[in-house]
Amino acid sequence: MTLRTKLAVIAVFSGLSLWAVNYGVNNLSMAPPTKPEWEIMPLEELAAGSVTVRFTGSTTLLFDDGATSWMTDGWFSRPTFIEIITERVEPDLAAIDRGLKANEVDKLDAVIPLHSHYDHAMDAPEVARRTGAKLYGSESTANIARGWGLDEGRIEVFINKKPIDVGDFIITPIESNHFQFADPEIAKTALDLPAIDSPLVPPGPITSYRVGKTYVLHVEHPQGSFVIVGSAGFIEGGLLGFKADVLFLGVGSLGEQSVEYRQRYWEETVGRLEPSTVIPIHYDSLLGEPRGPVRGHSALYGVMSGADNLNVLPYLDENLSRSESVASIATLPRFIEVEVLPAMKTR
Numbered sequence: 001m002t003l004r005t006k007l008a009v010i011a012v013f014s015g016l017s018l019w020a021v022n023y024g025v026n027n028l029s030m031a032p033p034t035k036p037e038w039e040i041m042p043l044e045e046l047a048a049g050s051v052t053v054r055f056t057g058s059t060t061l062l063f064d065d066g067a068t069s070w071m072t073d074g075w076f077s078r079p080t081f082i083e084i085i086t087e088r089v090e091p092d093l094a095a096i097d098r099g100l101k102a103n104e105v106d107k108l109d110a111v112i113p114l115h116s117h118y119d120h121a122m123d124a125p126e127v128a129r130r131t132g133a134k135l136y137g138s139e140s141t142a143n144i145a146r147g148w149g150l151d152e153g154r155i156e157v158f159i160n161k162k163p164i165d166v167g168d169f170i171i172t173p174i175e176s177n178h179f180q181f182a183d184p185e186i187a188k189t190a191l192d193l194p195a196i197d198s199p200l201v202p203p204g205p206i207t208s209y210r211v212g213k214t215y216v217l218h219v220e221h222p223q224g225s226f227v228i229v230g231s232a233g234f235i236e237g238g239l240l241g242f243k244a245d246v247l248f249l250g251v252g253s254l255g256e257q258s259v260e261y262r263q264r265y266w267e268e269t270v271g272r273l274e275p276s277t278v279i280p281i282h283y284d285s286l287l288g289e290p291r292g293p294v295r296g297h298s299a300l301y302g303v304m305s306g307a308d309n310l311n312v313l314p315y316l317d318e319n320l321s322r323s324e325s326v327a328s329i330a331t332l333p334r335f336i337e338v339e340v341l342p343a344m345k346t347r
């Protein structure tokens with residue numbers, strides 16, 4: 001075989017392997033840690049004045065009370081495995097377009113990344129630009145917006161526990177901890193150097209989207225209250241004094257942590273807030289564009305970190321059956337509007 005033929009064979013073979021790896025990582029997913037009977041069924045007709053939610057995936061949620069609408073994260077791009085390893089991660093404008101259309105939204109009052117990792121904050125400035133929303137978050141999130149060229153007047157940095165009014169929604173950002181990765185190497189790259197201290201211009205490595213501050217959002221509305229915990233971390237006593245009717249509970253990566261950590265997380269969230277309904281979020285794949293049924297994490301991620309450990313279904317099941325406050329657990333269908341706080345609630 002001539003050198004040229006050998007090189008051609010290697011090139012074709014490595015191209016095919018890269019494609020196979022990319023395909024495998026993107027498409028071979030584990031089952032999501034949910035039960036079919038948990039899924040909220042959309043009502044035929046939504047009562048005027050009720051607060052509704054639409055779920056894209058991860059922790060991107062769209063809330064609407066008929067007069068005001070706002071979104072957490074607004075993350076629609078799903079960088080491929082190849083883009084991640086070649087450090088060319090950036091917002092996918094076509095995916096953002098499709099994501100907003102699937103949510104049937106072209107105008108938003110606010111977009112709020114829960115922290116500044118790429119899977120939360122990367123697309124938010126473009127979502128704000130397209131929908132006229134104001135972008136709220138940490139200084140790091142503000143620097144992602146500045147790097148994208150969003151007007152300074154549209155960016156507001158949160159002050160811990162200082163509520164903002166978005167229509168009838170009173171949203172209180174509460175500083176918390178990010179999920180603590182069990183793997184020390186991942187913990188170091190994901191959580192060290194915690195701030196983005198100058199405008200961030202993509203494309204770049206996912207590690208350039210540093211965590212910044214992590215917020216839990218407490219939301220008060222005339223129809224009731226809810227809390228969003230995007231990342232499965234906590235500060236002991238951090239939610240003391242807060243209550244909520246509904247809790248959106250981030251369970252991403254929780255399966256890789258110790259039983260003790262997981263139980264403390266439950267106590268510091270569900271235990272403190274005493275919600276009647278728990279809605280798990282951030283349990284789905286971070287790869288592959290969000291469409292169709294919600295998929296679990298990539299099987300390759302499962303193999304690398306021990307698939308059994310990643311299954312948080314028994315954790316949710318056991319804690320729910322023991323909980324005195326929680327009456328129901330619910331999971332959200334993708335993109336379909338469902339009621340989260342019914343109108344006419346007697347308080």
Ligand SMILES: [Zn+2]
Nearest residue numbers: 115117178231
């Ligand atoms: Zn994160």
